[in-house]
Amino acid sequence: MKKSEVPQDKGRVSEKGSRELYYAVDDNGEYTTALSTGWEAKNIVQDHTMQEIQERIDQAQEDVKAGVVSPIVYFMELRRMDWQIVSDYTGMWKWRIKRHAKPMVFAKLNDKVLQRYADTFEITIEELKNYRGEECK
Amino acid sequence: MQIDFEHRITAHCENGVASNLLRNKGLDISEPMVFGIGSGLFYVYLPFLKVNHAPGLSYRPAPGWIFNRLAKRLGIKIKRQKFSNPEKAQRVLDENLRNNIPAGLQVGVYHLPYFPEDYRFHFNAHNLVVYGKEGNEYLISDPTMETVHRLTEPELEKVRFAKGVLAPKGHIYYPIYIPQQIDWEKAITKAIKKTCNDMLAPVPIVGVKGMRMVSRAIRKWPTKVGVKKANYYLAQLVRMQEEIGTGGGGFRYIYSAFLQEAGKKINRPALLEMSDEMTKIGDLWRDFAVEASRVYKKRSNQTDVYNKLADDLLHLADLEEEFFKKLKKVI
Numbered sequence: 001m002k003k004s005e006v007p008q009d010k011g012r013v014s015e016k017g018s019r020e021l022y023y024a025v026d027d028n029g030e031y032t033t034a035l036s037t038g039w040e041a042k043n044i045v046q047d048h049t050m051q052e053i054q055e056r057i058d059q060a061q062e063d064v065k066a067g068v069v070s071p072i073v074y075f076m077e078l079r080r081m082d083w084q085i086v087s088d089y090t091g092m093w094k095w096r097i098k099r100h101a102k103p104m105v106f107a108k109l110n111d112k113v114l115q116r117y118a119d120t121f122e123i124t125i126e127e128l129k130n131y132r133g134e135e136c137k
Numbered sequence: 138m139q140i141d142f143e144h145r146i147t148a149h150c151e152n153g154v155a156s157n158l159l160r161n162k163g164l165d166i167s168e169p170m171v172f173g174i175g176s177g178l179f180y181v182y183l184p185f186l187k188v189n190h191a192p193g194l195s196y197r198p199a200p201g202w203i204f205n206r207l208a209k210r211l212g213i214k215i216k217r218q219k220f221s222n223p224e225k226a227q228r229v230l231d232e233n234l235r236n237n238i239p240a241g242l243q244v245g246v247y248h249l250p251y252f253p254e255d256y257r258f259h260f261n262a263h264n265l266v267v268y269g270k271e272g273n274e275y276l277i278s279d280p281t282m283e284t285v286h287r288l289t290e291p292e293l294e295k296v297r298f299a300k301g302v303l304a305p306k307g308h309i310y311y312p313i314y315i316p317q318q319i320d321w322e323k324a325i326t327k328a329i330k331k332t333c334n335d336m337l338a339p340v341p342i343v344g345v346k347g348m349r350m351v352s353r354a355i356r357k358w359p360t361k362v363g364v365k366k367a368n369y370y371l372a373q374l375v376r377m378q379e380e381i382g383t384g385g386g387g388f389r390y391i392y393s394a395f396l397q398e399a400g401k402k403i404n405r406p407a408l409l410e411m412s413d414e415m416t417k418i419g420d421l422w423r424d425f426a427v428e429a430s431r432v433y434k435k436r437s438n439q440t441d442v443y444n445k446l447a448d449d450l451l452h453l454a455d456l457e458e459e460f461f462k463k464l465k466k467v468i
Contacts, residue, residue: 022390
């Protein structure tokens with residue numbers, strides 16, 4: 001890539017006021033560095049990824065509303081986690097968490113267990129317990 | 138308390154931390170040299186390992202390997218420590234800062250407040266330098282950022298003790314010894330040979346063979362997992378190749394820059410030619426990313442697009458096989 005070809009589209013890093021470094025060749029064929037504000041091709045795949053993540057969150061929200069899953073699933077998706085990550089943060093086995101994802105089981109959880117989930121998702125026990133599938137956070 | 142430390146933006150975090158820490162210690166070494174001598178160029182496909190709900194793919198070796206290999210080849214000694222106790226981790230860091238030692242830290246990016254929302258995944262192999270502390274705020278030099286940042290004690294603890302795959306466990310590291318004399322020629326030839334062997338490895342998921350395997354997988358994705366999932370997988374593949382850290386083209390440009398700098402340093406004009414060639418290959422990787430991004434624009438025949446991408450990747454694998462065979466010969 002030539003230095004003059006380093007893309008300067010409006011990218012995601014530029015949102016927080018930073019740019020990315022590229023290595024590119026100047027007119028004499030010497031390698032040099034150039035800063036880039038972003039690249040359209042990356043925005044497209046990035047947007048698509050975000051869209052898929054949002055779909056997962058929306059689906060989880062619907063499922064909580066329909067009473068198919070417990071709020072744990074919604075907050076897991078909202079925090080971009082999966083079963084393994086929730087397991088690592090809470091220190092509980094995956095199968096136990098999957099059990100807690102059932103609304104019936106979830107309703108019987110004590111505050112000590114709920115607190116571990118609340119800490120993991122960075123919310124309060126009340127927010128976790130009272131989540132009914134609303135649009136939020 | 139602030140240590141005299143020069144923040145420089147680099148393309149990749151691990152190279153950047155290594156380069157900035159070594160410069161601070163008086164060894165002037167660029168990011169491409171760190172990357173090249175650390176044999177940073179790699180390719181591995183891990184279909185059985187799902188990362189963010191997509192098959193795993195990496196354009197670099199495991200975290201820490203680049204700096205470790207670099208250290209070994211240059212005779213540098215690095216001190217590394219991990220912790221189970223966050224308080225102890227902070228004590229060691231504070232102690233270091235008091236002794237004027239800037240420290241490299243491995244962190245998770247999900248809780249990094251200065252990261253754009255789009256990049257905040259549970260990815261735990263990010264690296265940054267702490268070079269001072271004011272009140273209860275740490276001064277942070279994150280090499281992928283243009284400017285320096287600050288993190289409070291709880292914020293830093295959170296990212297140092299992020300959980301999940303490759304959990305950092307408070308991992309702190311810094312160079313403690315740099316030799317007076319360095320045999321650059323030996324280090325560079327050894328490093329290049331290693332990269333050639335990696336890329337030509339007779340392992341189906343590694344190097345050019347790995348690329349061919351991915352090419353076969355891409356071709357099947359639309360029918361095997363459906364267009365929706367295929368599009369998501371493809372997006373992750375392109376993100377791994379182009380997103381912050383690789384310097385574009387899946388590290389190919391950084392590697393070209395290395396070949397050029399190394400060729401001049403040890404006076405091997407052949408490496409300069411190889412650098413030109415790698416740049417051209419890097420451009421083709423960029424074209425591949427552009428081609429892939431078209432999938433999301435037009436809704437026409439998806440299978441054709443995936444077939445075209447698979448062909449492009451096969452072509453890249455052929456070019457790189459030829460390239461690394463040649464590189465192995467000239468070195």
